[in-house]
Structures are given as structure tokens and as C-alpha cells.
Amino acid sequence: MAKTVSEINERIRSGKAVVYTAEEMVDIVRDKGAEKAAEEVDVVTTGTFGAMCSSGAFLNFGHSDPPLRMTNIRVNGVEAYGGLAAVDTYIGATQVSESDRTYGGGFVIEDLIAGKRVSLEAWGPGTDCYVRKNIKTSFTLDEINEAYLFNPRNSYQNYGVATNNSDRTLHTYMGKLLPRMKNANYSSAGELSPLLNDPHLETIGVGTRIFLGGGEGFVSWQGTQFNTTVPERNGVPVGGSRTLALIGDMKQMSHRFVRGLDIYGYGISLAIGIGIPIPVLNADIARHTAVSDADIYANLTDYSVTSRSRPTLAQYTYEQLKSGTIEYDGHSIRTSPLSSYRNARIVANTLKDWIEHGEFLLTEPVKKLPEESSVKTLEIRE
């Protein structure tokens, strides 16, 4: 028996919607079967909380008197883009502060959302319509006009597992990797991760309303490097594949779910809590949301190989990865998650709570994301 999104929204409005997290859904479908689960369950909530490097914020400062056309901008000493209109800017999560390499765009975004006052310095050419040439002031999130995250690539559908077979410690965006494969780091939330619960994006598309950083956000487009060609096991891709571009109002967000990261030896990033609700429209969707850690595989690769494509050493399930050790070639390797499963759960449960209390309605995609898309590489031409 198929349902529609508007029927589910009716039930949400009247406080009768049945909502489970993707983790809880594993047992429900195992016990009742997908058909029965699809009849009983209206929405499955997902969650992830990890580094999302391709993120940033659009800010509009408002005009000073006399006004300035800002072409060179620093927020708390971190460069923000100066190529938009006079007082618009974009501050990227990975932009490093000029005076402190442990601070950068991700931390500016966290500080703003935490309500902290940040400094602003800006310079411009001085024109007939914008006579001022520089400004030195400070602001809080409440004092500026618009402030929204607009993240070109978030919520990766699965990702690899990193280890290091060289003789020296590597400091990578996949964390600290000890020599001789002493540890391995993975980053996906596995069975709770949004895009692993709707692997072919039947319900998620442009316009989908989501949980973003503690507030309401939307899927605005496919994420960059969107890839539908990754091999699958048990119906889910093994390795990084689909991605989302997301947008959301920073003024609704909580710094509990938006945190600056300083990844030693790599640079600055931003951890964001993202949750996507999946309407259980039919048994197929119910089956997809019941995917468990034991069904989802990821590739172990050696990050001491510096070329673009690193050979896969082995595949592991998230059940194995989450156990704390994996076996490779006769010895055991200790694993670390990198993304916070505890916070991913809090995201999924918060979203569940919003829906159960009628505070969050589901949307139908305005436009589907691509069914076929592969990733191009950059050739080096002289």
C-alpha cells in the first residue's frame, strides 16, 4: 500500500505520524518485514555529524555611512571573498587565518552561530558611489542582514577508510595515520547516514527540507563530485558517491551542531550535523532505510600512496569498522570513527522529535538529482 508525502504530512500535522530513526528501522524491518513496516512507519530520520570541508557562509553586513565597496575582507583575521557586491561576502570553511594557523573559516562560522562578536576589517578602492576606503569594526550574527550556510558538497554517500603503510606518521584530512598500518580511520555514520538510507535518491532531491546545523535547511542542488558510477554491494555504493549541496539560515542554527575543526597538518574545516527525513512511501523505501552496518562496505586504502587513485587493500563492513579493530594480512588494525556517531544519533533523534511534534513537515523534491553522473579529472596541460 503506497502512501504519499501529503498523506504523511497530514499525519504529522495531527501528531499521529509514526517516526523512527534509521538505526531503529533495522530491527523493525527485520521483525515485521518491509511490507508491514511500510504500512506502519511514516518517516525514517537519518543523521550524520562530521567534517564537511566544502562548506561556507554567505554574509551581508549592511552598509556603513558613508558606504564602502568591500573588495578585501577579513573576519576575525580570516579572509572572506571580496568579489561580490559591496557588502556581500562568502567565507569558506577551510580558509586559514593569516595570524593563527589553528583558526579559520570553520571557527568563524562556529563563533558567529555561538553568538560571539567577531572583528571585521575591509578595504575597497573608493569610488564615486562608495567613497569610503576602509573600515574596522565588529559584529554579531544578529547585527547583520542575511547569514546562511551554502555548502557545495556535504553528506557524502559513504566514504573510504584510510590507513598508512609508510614508515612515518601522516597527518591527513582523514586524521592522524600512524606508520605501518597501526590504525585506520573511517568517516561515514554507516546505517544512520542520510544518503545510505535512500541509495538512489528516490525521495531526496532539490528542495528537500532537512535538519542543518540545528535549524531548518534545504537541499539546493546535487553536491559537487556527484557520482552515480561507484560499484554497489547490497544495493549501496562502496565508497564516496552521491553528495548534496545544502543551504540553511545560520540564525536558526546551534553551535552544538556546527563546529570548527583544526585537522593537524591538513588545515581548517567545519563539522556539521545533518539529518534528512525519508518518507516511507512504499516497501522498497522501507527496505532501503533498514540497511544495517553489516550490509554497508567501505574500501581500505593506503594514504601513503600519493597518486589520485589509491589501490583498495580490502573491504570492510561498518559493523567491522565500528567494532574498534579490523584484521588485515594477519594483523589487527585499530579503528577510529572521525565523525561523531553520538552526535549523528542526536541529530536523527532531534529530527524525529520535531516531526513527532508536528513542527517539521516533509517535502517532495522540486527536481530529481541526476540519475547518471560521473566525476571528471583535471588534466595537466602545458
Next chain:
Amino acid sequence: MSMERKYKFQFNELEMQSSVTYTLVSRFDIEPNILKAEMDDSGGVLILKLKGEEENLEKAIDHVRSLGISVMELSKHITRDHDRCIDCGSCVAVCPSKAFTIDRESWEVHLNFEKCVACGSCLTSCPTHAISLTI
């Protein structure tokens, strides 16, 4: 400010041990907690945790030193700022002594100070500046 610190005392004469701990309690209002006591030909080694006001701790240590006992603070130990920690687990697999562990039910990251050998490995693994090696 009341605080707790770990020390290693090295004695030449064994009998000093009990009188020293007695003085710590009576004269400096310090709560000693002996974690380890070892003796050999050259004397004894005591690993102990002292709890008391910072000022009293400092006076007490000066006093112990004045008795000819060598004192080393096992000062460097890891602290974690719970407000900054996001329970990401990046520190877990890089810790050689398994002082950092993940509770696989709640997925909270726990730190057991007793196991920490102050090697510093976790410092460069934590992306939120939550871990510091304190003195």
C-alpha cells in the same frame, strides 16, 4: 583552588615514608592517595596523588624537598575539555595505552587518566582543541 596532582617521591631512607605522609595531612591539610609503593636497595619510590589547595600543595612539596626527598611531578597529563569535545573518536586509535576509549553503546568517548602515559600522541589527533597536556 583545590586540586589534585600526581607525584613520584624518591626516598633514601625507607622510614621517612610514613612521617612524610603524616606531615602532609597534619601540616598542609592534604589528602594523600598512594597509588604505588616500591622499595629496593637504594630506597623507595612512592607514586601518590595529592589533593588540596594549590598553595598548600606547593608549600608541602617545598617541605618534602627540604627533607632531601627527590620529588618529580607526574604533572603532564591529558585533560579533555568536555565543552569542546564532539565525541568524534579521532583520539582513540592513536592512543598507545588505550586511555581513550569509545563506549559502543552510547558512542561517547571516555578518557581514563590512570592509563595515560603522557606520550602526547592524541594531541595532534583532536580536531577541536579539546585535548591539552596540562602541567
